[in-house]
């Protein structure tokens with residue numbers, strides 16, 4: 001049914017019922033004939049919802065429609081609506097104009113074309129950078145060389161980083177500007193490759209910064225358009241709220257600039273601030289929760305350990321891949337204790353990165369000590385990630401002190417090989433646990449860390465516990481689809497102290513909702529990855545339609 005027809009029908013219904021119900025109240029938007037999953041306390045499912053001034057004013061059966069005269073009526077024709085997804089761990093940024101995306105580049109010839117186009121766009125002399133090429137995906141089946149780049153860009157310095165970030169190919173002009181020639185020694189911990197005759201072939205391993213340091217930093221003005229675009233794109237995934245997992249106090253200014261200008265059509269954001277020392281945090285002047293519905297300051301962030309790319313997550317047991325190796329802390333434990341104390345005392349909420357079980361154990365102990373010495377009502381301190389399941393007593397301590405988790409079930413899907421390679425079986429099976437912390441009474445919200453960012457991957461992995469290969473990891477950690485949806489909507493709002501504002505479809509809440517192509521509560525979980533977002537509604541406005 002077209003929207004016009006459904007509107008006409010609703011108006012007809014209105015006209016017929018006005019006499020019976022009194023004069024209808026105005027509404028901006030009415031959704032009817034749906035399966036609207038409210039994610040309220042009782043997990044109620046209703047047919048209709050009415051919106052006015054950006055907020056939900058009524059939910060219920062189709063009969064509520066007669067009480068409203070709506071500017072726009074959407075007949076859902078039975079489709080499923082859920083609260084807008086809240087991704088509590090993302091990294092969104094802009095791209096400098098000089099940067100090429102090479103992740104889909106299928107040949108050296110295509111790479112040259114991309115470089116030529118960028119030369120034409122920027123003019124001679126400008127640095128050209130890029131990221132994401134991989135020679136095994138090239139038709140030529142060889143590494144790109146300095147000569148390949150010289151052909152495409154004789155008068156622009158070029159440095160293109162390989163996928164993974166451990167090497168780059170650069171051209172002659174880039175070498176020249178960096179003062180590197182065939183007689184230069186290799187830098188510490190890196191290799192500048194040479195061909196059989198001793199000439200530079202263009203590849204730099206590990207130390208591409210020897211050239212990259214010359215690239216002028218991008219200005220905010222330059223990266224802003226792509227930053228706004230990348231934020232806008234989240235709406236097409238049904239994401240109406242995010243937490244940016246860490247920017248500097250200065251970096252927050254750019255978020256303010258962008259949200260001052262475009263905030264009403266961007267996902268609502270809570271921005272974690274990277275701890276920058278007590279003095280700078282005091283000078284920043286704001287605290288967790290400051291801001292408004294569109295943009296606020298989130299928790300303060302610190303890295304307790306690394307991750308599994310290095311790998312450097314700090315674990316209790318040694319790595320399967322490297323006997324004797326347990327990863328490493330990213331910070332001295334005494335310094336960490338000082339930060340925990342200072343941040344807590346200053347009134348910040350803390351949301352710290354901890355991936356390995358030893359890192360989790362350490363930071364939970366420090367949070368608990370601080371909370372025991374200086375209790376604070378409703379602090380909502382949390383851990384980002386929680387990848388390696390810690391001993392049960394650690395989860396009990398978290399429950400006792402109300403320490404929350406923002407978990408990424410999609411890691412189970414995309415990073416399974418890293419867990420299989422580095423963790424012993426029991427830990428690999430329980431990677432990114434969901435059920436066990438919940439069974440211990442720990443509050444868990446779900447997020448993506450953009451690996452990838454689409455919520456359907458997180459829901460799929462939370463429900464199936466499957467990796468990309470199809471292997472199942474710790475089925476006892478699986479959630480019902482209802483619990484997973486709860487984690488991706490309602491629980492996210494709680495993490496940022498906004499549970500009275502959003503996260504469910506209830507009267508009084510912000511009208512952030514998503515229309516899905518299928519009923520995620522009843523379809524075969526195997527098909528979750530194919531579910532599409534049809535419409536995204538932000539504050540009562542349709543901001544995305546497929």
Ligand SMILES: [Zn+2]
Pocket residue numbers: 089090091245449
């Ligand atoms: Zn992250």
